[in-house]
Amino acid sequence: MPGSATQENTMKSQQKCIAVFALVCCFAVLVALIFSAVDVWGEDEDGVTEENCSKNCRIVLVENIPGELSFNPNSSAHLPLAMGLNHLLDQAKRSVEIVSPYWTLTSTDQGSRLYSSYQGQYLFQRLLSLKSRGVKLKIVSDQPNSTELKSMSDRYAEVHYVNMTALTRGRLLSSFWVVDRKHVYIGSAGMNWKVFSKLKELGVIVYDCSCLALDLHRIFSFYWQLQYRDYIPSIWSKRVTAVFSRDKPLQLRLNNTDASAFVSTSPELFCPKGRSRDLDAIRHVIREAKRFIYISVTDYLPLVNRSFRGTPIVRYWSPIDEMLREAAVLREVKVRLLISLWTHTHPLTFNFMTSMQALCTGLPFCSIEARFYRAKEQIGGFQHRINKNKFMVTDNAIYIGNLDWVGSELAFNAGAGLVIQESENQQEGQDSIVEQLTAAFERDWFSPYTISLLSGSTTPQESQHGRQKLQSLKTKAESREHE
Ligand SMILES: *[C@@H]1O[C@H](CO)[C@@H](O)[C@H](O)[C@H]1NC(C)=O
Numbered sequence: 001m002p003g004s005a006t007q008e009n010t011m012k013s014q015q016k017c018i019a020v021f022a023l024v025c026c027f028a029v030l031v032a033l034i035f036s037a038v039d040v041w042g043e044d045e046d047g048v049t050e051e052n053c054s055k056n057c058r059i060v061l062v063e064n065i066p067g068e069l070s071f072n073p074n075s076s077a078h079l080p081l082a083m084g085l086n087h088l089l090d091q092a093k094r095s096v097e098i099v100s101p102y103w104t105l106t107s108t109d110q111g112s113r114l115y116s117s118y119q120g121q122y123l124f125q126r127l128l129s130l131k132s133r134g135v136k137l138k139i140v141s142d143q144p145n146s147t148e149l150k151s152m153s154d155r156y157a158e159v160h161y162v163n164m165t166a167l168t169r170g171r172l173l174s175s176f177w178v179v180d181r182k183h184v185y186i187g188s189a190g191m192n193w194k195v196f197s198k199l200k201e202l203g204v205i206v207y208d209c210s211c212l213a214l215d216l217h218r219i220f221s222f223y224w225q226l227q228y229r230d231y232i233p234s235i236w237s238k239r240v241t242a243v244f245s246r247d248k249p250l251q252l253r254l255n256n257t258d259a260s261a262f263v264s265t266s267p268e269l270f271c272p273k274g275r276s277r278d279l280d281a282i283r284h285v286i287r288e289a290k291r292f293i294y295i296s297v298t299d300y301l302p303l304v305n306r307s308f309r310g311t312p313i314v315r316y317w318s319p320i321d322e323m324l325r326e327a328a329v330l331r332e333v334k335v336r337l338l339i340s341l342w343t344h345t346h347p348l349t350f351n352f353m354t355s356m357q358a359l360c361t362g363l364p365f366c367s368i369e370a371r372f373y374r375a376k377e378q379i380g381g382f383q384h385r386i387n388k389n390k391f392m393v394t395d396n397a398i399y400i401g402n403l404d405w406v407g408s409e410l411a412f413n414a415g416a417g418l419v420i421q422e423s424e425n426q427q428e429g430q431d432s433i434v435e436q437l438t439a440a441f442e443r444d445w446f447s448p449y450t451i452s453l454l455s456g457s458t459t460p461q462e463s464q465h466g467r468q469k470l471q472s473l474k475t476k477a478e479s480r481e482h483e
């Protein structure tokens with residue numbers, strides 16, 4: 001029958017149609033999947049490229065020194081952190097990008113009522129007022145429950161959350177700003193009212209430096225795109241890969257001196273193609289040191305702590321220890337470590353420090369010294385004047401990071417760092433960033449707030465005295481630990 005033949009034909013073509021449609025669907029889904037992983041669109045970069053970004057930059061050291069600390073009046077004062085950040089906001093014309101481990105600028109806890117927190121409040125208001133100037137405010141955080149961030153995103157800011165628990169079971173401790181893809185801040189201070197009053201913080205602001213800003217912005221973009229993800233994609237957009245690195249640093253001018261610079265990140269999982277790891281940055285700066293290495297960090301501990309199926313496993317984590325030992329013993333570079341003594345100081349810190357110092361016994365040109373910077377405890381167990389600095393300075397370079405030099409921190413937490421190395425033939429008498437940071441370190445080192453672990457000399461009485469002091473330090477820290 002002719003009728004049924006036509007019917008059959010129609011059915012066949014319908015089936016074909018369905019098959020083709022299914023294929024197209026599959027293809028579309030595949031394309032969508034690939035695109036979502038690769039993230040082809042990326043973030044807009046304002047047409048700035050590594051060829052035409054600006055390399056003629058200015059750098060300023062910013063610090064917060066708690067009011068009750070008094071240093072030698074002759075030691076140089078640097079721009080107060082609050083002033084520096086407010087000045088950065090003055091400059092903003094188009095965008096402000098911030099990543100911070102905390103958002104407690106307007107906290108109403110006991111401490112903030114007792115101590116001046118107006119600078120935090122003021123900064124918070126200024127961030128919100130960016131709206132009236134038409135400046136975009138973008139924030140990345142790993143704290144989904146921060147009330148301050150909720151109120152900011154309700155009022156103006158674009159906030160992306162990174163689920164660090166799913167990614168590395170660590171924290172997002174990065175702390176930097178990128179303003180107009182041109183100016184940057186990086187340092188120890190996050191967005192907490194205490195960083196402007198009660199804690200000792202240090203960072204740098206680099207102005208008119210779109211080359212550096214471009215690279216730091218890419219780290220920001222990387223975090224930005226981790227929103228809602230519980231894995232790190234294996235293929236990335238070019239817009240998050242490194243522009244400069246340890247092997248290919250940015251050549252720039254900083255306050256009219258020639259220098260090279262690059263940014264680094266942690267953990268390794270967060271380093272897309274070409275990005276230097278924090279550990280590589282630290283290694284580079286230590287290896288390049290000729291005369292001295294000064295390190296100022298809150299915590300130093302060569303251990304990695306990880307729980308595996310509920311059982312805690314602790315491993316010795318040697319990379320930084322090895323680098324320092326090699327520098328001191330084999331290259332005769334003077335090493336000084338300034339570590340904070342506070343409630344969270346791990347008791348084994350003292351053992352590791354003692355072992356470092358003992359390494360130089362009997363070697364006339366070897367010198368490793370460790371000192372502890374004492375925090376002060378006040379009302380309500382609230383710790384003050386903790387040295388939160390996280391930097392290293394050598395005779396020719398600086399490294400300013402976000403993380404403490406603790407194995408677990410560098411292995412699982414996210415942070416960023418900045419390395420600046422000055423070229424050798426610097427003009428005499430120029431107060432460079434390396435010199436300024438060295439002076440800041442020496443000011444702290446020789447201040448009345450430090451205690452040395454053991455005296456460098458090894459006469460029997462002195463080492464006996466040192467041992468007693470060490471024992472009392474340890475007991476103190478342990479009893480605090482158990483409080
Ligand atoms: C840099 O170069 C790109 C293309 O090469 C161009 O689109 C952009 O406008 C340039 N930017 C500046 C600031 O000159």
Ligand SMILES: *[C@@H]1O[C@H](CO)[C@@H](O)[C@H](O)[C@H]1NC(C)=O
Pocket residue numbers: 072073074
């Ligand atoms: C500060 O410097 C002046 C002159 O350089 C010196 O006389 C004075 O002793 C110094 N003060 C301190 C506390 O070192």
Ligand SMILES: *[C@@H]1O[C@H](CO)[C@@H](O)[C@H](O)[C@H]1NC(C)=O
Pocket residue numbers: 144145
């Ligand atoms: C955030 O708050 C919700 C409920 O308010 C709670 O279930 C969740 O555990 C909190 N998450 C974190 C990371 O604190």
Ligand SMILES: *[C@@H]1O[C@H](CO)[C@@H](O)[C@H](O)[C@H]1NC(C)=O
Pocket residue numbers: 144163165166230
């Ligand atoms: C983050 O990821 C963990 C593990 O995948 C999950 O249990 C948790 O709910 C996630 N947190 C948020 C805020 O989505």
Ligand SMILES: *[C@@H]1O[C@H](CO)[C@@H](O)[C@H](O)[C@H]1NC(C)=O
Pocket residue numbers: 058059060061255431432433436
């Ligand atoms: C760089 O110059 C600015 C002003 O132009 C100044 O405030 C800053 O202290 C200088 N930085 C260094 C490291 O000399």
